[in-house]
Amino acid sequence: MYEPVLEIRSLRKTFTLHTVDGRTVVSLRGIDLDVSAGEHVALAGASGAGKSSLLRCVHRSYLPDAGTVTLHTGGGPVELTALPDRAMARLRGRELGYVAQFLTTPPRTGPLEVVAAAGRRRGLRGPEASEAAAAALRRLALDEALWDVDCGVLSGGERQRVNLAAGTVSPPRVLLLDEPVSALDPANRERALALMESLTGRGVAVLAVYHDTAVMHRLASRVVRLADGLVVAEGSPDEVLGAVA
Amino acid sequence: MSSPSTSSISSAAATVGELLAGSARPAEDRGILDEGAKREIRRAALSAVCVPGYQVPFGSREMPVARGWGSGGLQVTLAVVGAADTVKVIDQGDDDGVNATNLRRLITGSVGCAETTDSREASVVQTRHRVPEQPLAADDVLVLQVPVPEPLRGVQKSVAECARMHAEADYSSIWVSLYEDLVHNGVISRSTGYPVLVDGRYVMATTPIPRWDVPRLHRSTHLSLFGAGREKRIYAVPPYTDVVPLTFDDVPFEVEGARGARCARCGSVDTFLVEHGSARFGCSDTEWCDRVRAGDADAEAHRAAAPLALLPEAARRAGRQRPPVETRPLPPPRRTGCADGTDWTLKVDRIGKVHGPGGAAAVPGTGPEHRTAVSPVTGAVVAAWDIGFDVAPGEALGLIGESGSGKSTVLRCLVGEEAATTGTVRLAAVDRGRTDVLSLTPAQRRRLRIDVLGFVHQDPAAGLTLNVTAGGNIAERLTAAGWRSYRDIRARAAALLDRVEVPLVRMDDPVATFSGGMRQRVQIAKALATDPAVLLLDEPTTGLDASVAAGVLDLLRGLLAERDAAAVVVSHDFGVIEALTDRSLVMQLGRVVEQGLTDQLFRDPHHPYTQRLVAAARR
Numbered sequence: 058m059y060e061p062v063l064e065i066r067s068l069r070k071t072f073t074l075h076t077v078d079g080r081t082v083v084s085l086r087g088i089d090l091d092v093s094a095g096e097h098v099a100l101a102g103a104s105g106a107g108k109s110s111l112l113r114c115v116h117r118s119y120l121p122d123a124g125t126v127t128l129h130t131g132g133g134p135v136e137l138t139a140l141p142d143r144a145m146a147r148l149r150g151r152e153l154g155y156v157a158q159f160l161t162t163p164p165r166t167g168p169l170e171v172v173a174a175a176g177r178r179r180g181l182r183g184p185e186a187s188e189a190a191a192a193a194l195r196r197l198a199l200d201e202a203l204w205d206v207d208c209g210v211l212s213g214g215e216r217q218r219v220n221l222a223a224g225t226v227s228p229p230r231v232l233l234l235d236e237p238v239s240a241l242d243p244a245n246r247e248r249a250l251a252l253m254e255s256l257t258g259r260g261v262a263v264l265a266v267y268h269d270t271a272v273m274h275r276l277a278s279r280v281v282r283l284a285d286g287l288v289v290a291e292g293s294p295d296e297v298l299g300a301v302a
Numbered sequence: 303m304s305s306p307s308t309s310s311i312s313s314a315a316a317t318v319g320e321l322l323a324g325s326a327r328p329a330e331d332r333g334i335l336d337e338g339a340k341r342e343i344r345r346a347a348l349s350a351v352c353v354p355g356y357q358v359p360f361g362s363r364e365m366p367v368a369r370g371w372g373s374g375g376l377q378v379t380l381a382v383v384g385a386a387d388t389v390k391v392i393d394q395g396d397d398d399g400v401n402a403t404n405l406r407r408l409i410t411g412s413v414g415c416a417e418t419t420d421s422r423e424a425s426v427v428q429t430r431h432r433v434p435e436q437p438l439a440a441d442d443v444l445v446l447q448v449p450v451p452e453p454l455r456g457v458q459k460s461v462a463e464c465a466r467m468h469a470e471a472d473y474s475s476i477w478v479s480l481y482e483d484l485v486h487n488g489v490i491s492r493s494t495g496y497p498v499l500v501d502g503r504y505v506m507a508t509t510p511i512p513r514w515d516v517p518r519l520h521r522s523t524h525l526s527l528f529g530a531g532r533e534k535r536i537y538a539v540p541p542y543t544d545v546v547p548l549t550f551d552d553v554p555f556e557v558e559g560a561r562g563a564r565c566a567r568c569g570s571v572d573t574f575l576v577e578h579g580s581a582r583f584g585c586s587d588t589e590w591c592d593r594v595r596a597g598d599a600d601a602e603a604h605r606a607a608a609p610l611a612l613l614p615e616a617a618r619r620a621g622r623q624r625p626p627v628e629t630r631p632l633p634p635p636r637r638t639g640c641a642d643g644t645d646w647t648l649k650v651d652r653i654g655k656v657h658g659p660g661g662a663a664a665v666p667g668t669g670p671e672h673r674t675a676v677s678p679v680t681g682a683v684v685a686a687w688d689i690g691f692d693v694a695p696g697e698a699l700g701l702i703g704e705s706g707s708g709k710s711t712v713l714r715c716l717v718g719e720e721a722a723t724t725g726t727v728r729l730a731a732v733d734r735g736r737t738d739v740l741s742l743t744p745a746q747r748r749r750l751r752i753d754v755l756g757f758v759h760q761d762p763a764a765g766l767t768l769n770v771t772a773g774g775n776i777a778e779r780l781t782a783a784g785w786r787s788y789r790d791i792r793a794r795a796a797a798l799l800d801r802v803e804v805p806l807v808r809m810d811d812p813v814a815t816f817s818g819g820m821r822q823r824v825q826i827a828k829a830l831a832t833d834p835a836v837l838l839l840d841e842p843t844t845g846l847d848a849s850v851a852a853g854v855l856d857l858l859r860g861l862l863a864e865r866d867a868a869a870v871v872v873s874h875d876f877g878v879i880e881a882l883t884d885r886s887l888v889m890q891l892g893r894v895v896e897q898g899l900t901d902q903l904f905r906d907p908h909h910p911y912t913q914r915l916v917a918a919a920r921r
Contacts, residue, residue, distance in 0.1 A: 075910030076917050117899060119906040142899050143694060146884040163881055165856055174863075 060129065061091035062262040063115070063231050068124035068138075070107075070114050070286075084110040086286035087124065090264075092231065097253075097263040099277035101270075101297060106283040108266040109158075112233045114138075115264065116155040117145050128152060128231060150178030156224035158236040160208060160216035167205040168194060168219040175223040186226075193222035197248055213240040221249055228256055234265035238272060250275060270298050334412045335380045339363050343381035343536070347527055350538035355500025356468070357451050362534040372405055372430060373531030375447030379409055379428045382443055382527070388416040390424035395432040395574070395586035402430075419589055431494075433515040435573050435590035435604065438524035440541065446510050451530040451537060453497045453507035470745045473505050473548075474782035478770060480548060481777045484788060485810045489614070490549065493558060497548045500539060505548065514557040514574040517609045519545040550788035557612045568594040570601075572608035629800040630793065635833050635866045637695050637730075646692035646730065647868035648716075648836050653689045653725030655711050658682025661723055668892065670911065675706075675891045685711040686892045689725070693868035695835070700879035700886035700900055701872045702915070708892040709872045713840050715740075716870070717757050718747035729754055731835050752782045756829030756867070760841035762821035765828065768814040772799060772824045775813060779831035798827040802857055819850030823857065830865065837862070837869040843878055855881050876919040880904060888912045 070085040085107045092098045100108040113119040115126050117137060126137040130152050137145065137153075149155075154175075162171045169190050176186035194204060197218040203211060208219060217240045224232060238249045253276055256263060267273050273280055273294050280297040282290040290297050335343070339361070346360035365373040383389060389409050393402040397419040405428060410417045418424050421436035428445040438444060454464045457475040467473065476497055483490045495509040496516050506528075508516055519526060519539055526539040539545055549555045564571045565585045566578060573590060575583035585591035593599040637647070656664050660680030665687055667678040675684050686708035693699045701709040715722040726738040731754045739750065751757065759765040766775050776795040777785075785791050799809055802823040808816070813824055822842065829837060842858060843851035859881055862869050871882045879886055879900060886903050888896040888911065896909040907913045 072906070073908070075913045113905065118901050120898065120902055120908070142885045142897070143697060145899060146697075163856075163859060165852060 060093060062094045062129050063090075063092040063264065064125075064127040064129075065090040065111075065115065066125045066127075068111070068114055068126065069122045070110055070119055071122055084119075084286055085114065085121070088283075088286070088288060090281060090288065092262045092264050094230075094260045094262050095257050097257045097265065097276050097278045099273040099280045099294070100264070100266045100283055101273065101280050102283035102289075107286040108283055109235055110286075111283070112155065112235050112264065112266060115231075116149070116153060116233055118155070130230065150229075151180060152230045153233070154224045154229040154231070155233045156220050156235065156237050158217075158239060160211075160220040162208045162219070162223075164209060165207050167203075168199060168208060168211070168215075168222070169204040171208060171219055172223045172226050176226045179227040179229060181227050189226050190222070193226045194219070196252060197222055198245060214242060214245060217241060218245060218249065221252065225252060225256060228259065228261045231262045231264070232256065234263060236266055236268060239268065270294075273298060333380070334366065334408070335363060335377065339377075340381040343377055346536045347378060347382065347538060350527070350536050351525070351540045353504070354540055354543045355498075355504030355506040355537060357530075357535040357537045359534055360536050362531045365531060366408065367405070369532040370449060371401065372428070372447040374529030374533075374536070375428050375430070375445050375531075376405060376408070376529075377531060378527050378529035378536060379426060379445045380412060382445070383409065383413050383415055383426050385414045387413075387425045388418050388423050389413075389426050389428065390418050390421060390434075391428045392432060392434065392587075392589075393430045394576075395434075396588045398588070421589060429510070431510050431512070432574065432586060433511055433518050435585075435587040436593075436599070437603075437607065438522070440523045442524040444524050444526045446526060446528045448507070448509050448528045448530040448535075449532070450495065450509050451507055451528065451533050451535040453495070453505050455507075468504060470748065471503065472748070472782065474778050476505060476548065477781035478767075478774050478778045480550070481781070481788070481791065482770060482774045484550075484553060485771055485773065489556065490553070499544075499546045499548060501543050502546075506537060506539075506545075512558055512574060513547070513555075514559065514609060516545070516547050516555075517557070517612065518607075521545075550791075551786045553788050554615075554618055555612060556614045557609045559613050561613050565591060565594075567591050570594055572601075572605040572610060629797045629806070632797050632801055632830075632833075635835075637835055637866060645694045646735070647695050648730075648870070649692040649728040649735065650712075650716065651690050651726045651728075653712060653715055653727065654687040654723045655685045655708075655715055655720060656682050656687075656723045657685055670890045670893055670895055673891070675708075684892050686715070686889075689887075689889075689894055691887060691897075693836070693870060695868055696863075696866045697885070698862050698869040698871055698883040700883035701870065701889060702874065702876065702879050702886055702903075703889035704874055704915070707889040709874075709889050710840055711892075712889075713757075713838050713870065713872050717751060717755055717838055718744070729836065752779060753832045754834055754836060756832075756834035756837045758822075758825055758829050758837070758839045758842050760844050762813075762818065762825045762845075765825040766813050766821060769812050771810050771812055772804060772816070772827075773809045775824060775828050776831045779828055783832045794831070795827075798830055799824070801830075801861075802827045803853075817850075819846050819854060822846060822850075822854050826854070826857065826861070830861065833865070835867060837865070837867045839869060839871045839882075841873050841875075842871070844873070844875070858882060876904060876916065888915070 065088055068085050068088040072082045074080050088111055102108055110119060114121045121138050128135045128137055172190035172193055173186040176189045181189055199218050221237050238246050241249055277294050280294050281288055282297050343360055346358045349358045363377060365376050367373050391402045391406040393399040406417050421434040426443045427434060430447045452464055454467055454476060457479050458464050480490055493512055495507045496513050497505050498508055498516060500506045521542050523541055525541055528537045547555045563575055563583050565575060566582045567584055568591045570585055574586045576586045578584040658681060660677060660682045664677035664680040664682035665684055668675050668684040677684060689712050691699055703709050714720040716727055722740055727740050728735045729739055732739055773795040776798055777791050780791050780794060796806055804820055804823050813821055843854050846854060873879050883900050886900045887894045890911045896912045903912060904916060907916050
C-alpha cells in the first residue's frame with residue numbers, strides 16, 4: 058500500500074451568515090480521511106452532506122475552522138490550513154488541482170489557452186504546454202473548431218471537458234474532482250472516465266465527488282460516505298454502495 | 303568707496319538734510335544704475351559664473367528701454383563695464399540698427415567709456431541674436447539680451463515645477479519635446495533658444511542666438527553673460543566651459559543654412575547668412591562682411607572654426623519619421639532579490655495616513671468597529687491605518703473595498719504622491735530591501751517612479767501628457783531613465799505599444815485623439831516602459847465601458863503573468879480583483895478587515911463587510 062499523500066484530520070467548517078442574521082451553518086463536523094498516491098477516493102452522500110465543502114476546504118477555497126490537511130509533497134509534508142496565502146497559491150498550481158462542476162475560466166479565453174495556462178502553472182514550458190493542451194483536448198474529443206473561441210459560448214458538456222482537460226493536463230499530485238462528468242453525454246462520458254481511470258495509474262491521488270454510483274463503481278478504489286458533516290461509512294464501492302445489480 | 307563720517311551721524315542736532323549734505327557723494331553721477339544696483343547685479347553675475355548655466359534671480363531695475371528691448375543685457379553691461387572699457391553693441395549682427403545705436407549711446411553716455419564697431423577693439427560686446435563672427439579675446443565679455451531665459455518654459459508652465467526639474471536635473475520633458483519635434487518634422491526644427499547642457503549639469507536656453515552660434519559657446523575663450531530683464535534672471539557660461547546642444551545620440555545636431563549658399567556682398571560661405579530677397583543671402587554680421595570685403599579678416603581661421611560640418615544633410619536623416627513597421631518582442635524581465643533571502647519585491651509595514659491634526663493620537667475611536675474614519679478626539683480623518691503586506695515577483699495582490707475605504711490612499715503613499723503618517727515601505731530593488739523607501743528624499747522617490755515603480759491611474763489623463771504622441775509619452779519615461787538613442791526609443795515604444803495592442807499607425811498621434819480604452823493601453827505601456835519590478839494599478843478599468851474594460855483586463859492579466867512584476871491592484875470591483883490577483887486584502891474605513899486567497903474571500907468570506915461586498919457583487 059502507498060503512503061498517504063493527503064491526510065485530513067478532524068476537519069471542521071462552519072459558516073456564519075452575517076448578511077442574514079448572523080446564523081451559523083455547520084458543514085463539516087470533524088472529518089478524518091487519507092488519500093494515497095494512485096488511489097481514487099469517491100465521496101458519497103446526500104446533498105448537503107458536506108462533500109463539496111470537504112473538497113473546497115482541502116483546496117482552501119473555504120477556510121476550515123479547525124483540523125488539519127497535510128499534503129505530502131516532494132519537499133516534505135505541508136499543512137495546508139495554516140499555510141500562508143502566497144505559498145498556498147503557488148502550491149495550488151503544481152501540487153493540488155481542483156476541477157469544479159462548472160467551468161470558471163478567465164472570461165474571453167479559449168479552451169486551448171485555458172488548458173495550456175494550467176499546464177504552464179504546473180511547470181510545462183510554452184510550446185510544451187500548448188502541445189499537452191492540444192493532446193488533452195483531443196483525447197476528450199473537443200471539436201478543434203472550438204479551441205480558440207471564448208469558453209463562455211461553449212455548451213455545458215463542452216465546458217466540462219475543457220475543465221477536465223485543464224485539471225488533468227500534466228496532473229498534479231492530488232486532484233480534487235467535483236462532479237466532473239455530470240453534464241456529459243454517454244460517448245464523451247466514456248472518454249472522460251477513461252482519462253480519469255488512467256490518472257490513478259500515473260500515481261495521482263484523486264478525491265472526487267460523483268452523484269452517479271455507476272461511476273464510483275467503475276473508478277473508485279475506495280468510497281467514503283458522508284452524512285451531516287461526518288464520515289459514516291468507508292470501504293470498497295461494493296461495501297459502501299452495495300454490489301452492482 | 304567712501305562712507306559718511308561717524309561724527310556727523312552721532313551728532314544729536316543733525317537733520318536729515320544736514321546728514322545728507324555731510325555725506326560724501328560721487329562728484330558726478332550720471333549713471334542709470336546706482337552703485338547698489340550694480341553691486342547686486344555683479345553678485346548675481348558672479349553666482350552665475352560659479353554655477354554655469356544656472357539662472358540666478360536678481361532685482362531687475364526699470365531701464366530707460368522697454369522690457370524686452372534689452373533691459374536685462376543693458377543692466378549687466380552697465381554693471382560690468384568701467385570707464386576704461388570699449389563697448390560694442392549689435393542687434394541682429396548689425397552695429398547700425400536703431401536699437402543698437404541707442405543702447406551704445408546710453409552705455410557710453412552713462413559710464414563714459416569708449417565705443418567701437420570693431421570686435422577686436424571691444425572688451426565688452428552687448429548683443430541681441432548673434433555671437434560676432436570675429437572670435438572674442440580671452441578677457442572679453444559677451445553680454446546677451448535674453449527674452450526667455452527658461453529652457454523648460456515651452457514644456458512646463460509652472461515656475462515652481464521648472465525649478466524642481468532644474469534642481470533634480472530632470473530634463474525628460476525637454477527630451478520629449480525634441481522627440482516630438484523629430485516625429486512631427488523629421489528634424490529638430492527649433493532654431494533660437496536651442497537647449498544646451500552646460501558643464502554637464504544645467505540645461506540652458508540660448509534664446510537670442512541661432513543654432514549656428516551654439517557650437518561657438520562651447521569652450522569659448524570669453525565669458526558669456528546672459529541677462530533677462532523682464533524675467534529677472536542672469537546666467538553665464540564661463541570661459542572653457544562645455545556647452546553641448548541636446549540631441550539624441552543618433553540624431554546629429556544641425557545648424558541653419560544650406561550648402562553652397564554665399565553672401566551676395568562679400569562672398570562668404572562660412573558665416574551665418576540671412577535672406578536678402580529671394581534666393582539671395584547676406585552676412586548677418588555686417589562688421590565681418592565689411593572686413594571680408596576690405597581684406598581685413600582672418601578668413602582662413604574663421605572657415606576652420608565655422609560649423610560647416612553641421613549643415614543639414616538630408617541623407618543623414620532619411621526615413622526617420624515613419625513608425626517602425628516591425629517590432630521585436632519585449633525582452634524578458636530582469637529582477638533583483640532581497641538581502642535577507644526572502645522573495646518579496648515590495649514589503650509594506652504598518653502604513654498609516656491621517657489627514658488632519660493628531661497623527662497617531664487621532665486613531666483611537668476610528669475604524670470599522672467604531673463605524674467612522676473621523677477621529678472623535680481631533681476630528682482628523684484616518685484614511686488608512688496599520689496596513690501591511692508584501693508582494694513577490696509574478697504575484698498580484700488585490701486591495702478591495704468601497705470608495706473611501708482607504709485603498710487608493712495606501713497606493714498613493716507607496717508611490718509617494720502622499721506622505722504616509724507612519725509605517726515603512728521596502729523594495730527589493732532599493733538597497734536590496736534594507737532601506738525604508740519612505741525615508742528617501744522626494745527626488746529619490748521620483749527616481750523610483752521612473753525605474754522601479756510603474757503606476758497606472760484610473761484616469762489616463764493623470765498618467766499621460768495628452769498633447770504628446772503615444773510614442774512621446776513612452777519616450778518621457780525612457781529618456782528619464784537615461785535612454786538617448788532615438789532609434790532605440792522608437793523601437794522600444796513600438797514594441798510596448800504593439801504589446802498593448804495599440805496600432806502602430808497611431809504611434810505618432812497625440813494621445814488626446816485616442817479613445818478612453820486606447821489611452822489606458824498607452825498608460826499601461828508607459829508604466830511598463832522601463833520594465834519596473836513593481837506595478838501599481840489604481841482602478842485600471844473603472845473609467846471604461848464594459849467591452850473596453852474587458853479588453854484592458856485581458857491585457858493586464860497577460861502582462862502580469864508575463865512580466866514577472868509584483869503587482870498591487872486596487873479596485874472596488876470583485877471581478878477585476880478576481881481576474882488579476884491571487885491574494886487580496888479587504889479594506890473598510892481605513893483598516894484591513896480580512897485577507898486571504900482571492901477565491902477564498904469570494905467563496906467563503908468571513909467578515910460581515912466582505913460578505914456584504916460579495917453579495918453586492920453577485921448580480
